[in-house]
Amino acid sequence: DSGVTQTPKHLITATGQRVTLRCSPRSGDLSVYWYQQSLDQGLQFLIQYYNGEERAKGNILERFSAQQFPDLHSELNLSSLELGDSALYFCASSVERQISGNTIYFGEGSWLTVV
Amino acid sequence: KNEVEQSPQNLTAQEGEFITINCSYSVGISALHWLQQHPGGGIVSLFMLSSGKKKHGRLIATINIQEKHSSLHITASHPRDSAVYICAVSLNYGGSQGNLIFGKGTKLSVKP
Numbered sequence: 001d002s003g004v005t006q007t008p009k010h011l012i013t014a015t016g017q018r019v020t021l022r023c024s025p026r027s028g029d030l031s032v033y034w035y036q037q038s039l040d041q042g043l044q045f046l047i048q049y050y051n052g053e054e055r056a057k058g059n060i061l062e063r064f065s066a067q068q069f070p071d072l073h074s075e076l077n078l079s080s081l082e083l084g085d086s087a088l089y090f091c092a093s094s095v096e097r098q099i100s101g102n103t104i105y106f107g108e109g110s111w112l113t114v115v
Numbered sequence: 116k117n118e119v120e121q122s123p124q125n126l127t128a129q130e131g132e133f134i135t136i137n138c139s140y141s142v143g144i145s146a147l148h149w150l151q152q153h154p155g156g157g158i159v160s161l162f163m164l165s166s167g168k169k170k171h172g173r174l175i176a177t178i179n180i181q182e183k184h185s186s187l188h189i190t191a192s193h194p195r196d197s198a199v200y201i202c203a204v205s206l207n208y209g210g211s212q213g214n215l216i217f218g219k220g221t222k223l224s225v226k227p
Contacts, residue, residue: 002159035215043201043217058214088156104148104215106158 003027006091006107014115018079021110023091025072031055031094032074033104034066038087049074081114088112118142121202121218128225134189136221138202141183148215149176149187150201158201161187192225199223 003026013019025032034046036059045058049068060066063081068074078085088109094102120139128134138147149161162169162176164185169176173192178185189196202218 033215042219043203043215045214045216048214056214090158092158103160103163105160106150108155108157111156 002105002107004091004093004105004107006089006110008110009108010111010113012113012115013081015081015083017081017114018077019081019112021076021078021089021091021112023074023076023093023107025074025091025093026105029093029095029105030072031096032068032072033092033094034060034074034076035090035092036087037090037109038084043090046076078112083114086112086114117219118216119202119204119218121200121221123221124219125222126224128192128223130193130225130227132192132225134192134196134223134225136187136200136202136223138185138187138218139183140185140202140204140216142204142206142216144183144204144206146205147178147185148203148205149185150203152199152201152220154198161200189223194225194227197224 005024007022030051033048037043046060047066048056052068063079066076090109091107092104094104096102118141122137146165148163151159164178173190175188199220199222201220203215
């Protein structure tokens with residue numbers, strides 16, 4: 001158990017809908033990262049938050065947004081969903097604001113299927 | 116060309132064999148991570164390396180910064196080692212500290 005909790009574990013929704021994925025980092029970790037894993041693209045970095053503020057941005061679509069709340073949990077919002085958004089979405093956390101030099105802890109992932 | 120290349124893509128071994136998975140990268144990095152992804156999907160961080168060698172149980176990871184290459188070795192492999200092993204690098208320039216670039220993974224199957 002990494003200590004990172006993601007909900008829901010599985011989600012099936014229709015095209016055009018909006019979903020919210022939730023992540024609770026390990027106790028004491030200030031950084032939260034979101035990653036997308038799809039069959040064709042593999043794992044890709046989406047966005048990082050550190051102590052409530054956006055820290056780094058990767059290949060995140062404009063239809064996607066995220067935030068980190070004062071209690072450090074984070075939510076990834078996916079809107080106007082398309083079939084191609086079907087993927088496994090991982091949240092990860094680490095203590096520091098820089099991923100280098102720090103072990104990163106992954107949640108179990110949220111499986112999103114868009115039909 | 117991908118910035119992080121892994122080989123082999125697939126690997127089948129007999130229980131007890133010594134296994135090596137390779138990772139080459141073409142960018143400047145501050146650290147390299149080896150991850151393990153089990154069939155259920157969960158990812159576990161195995162090692163984080165910026166130089167030299169690390170060992171944990173039957174797993175050994177090495178990195179050669181000059182050659183931009185890392186290897187993950189598994190000694191006395193066991194069927195429970197069957198998983199996808201992913202190499203990922205964190206870049207060393209400003210603004211990118213949150214970004215991991217991932218290899219496509221090596222699928223390892225260890226037969227009893």
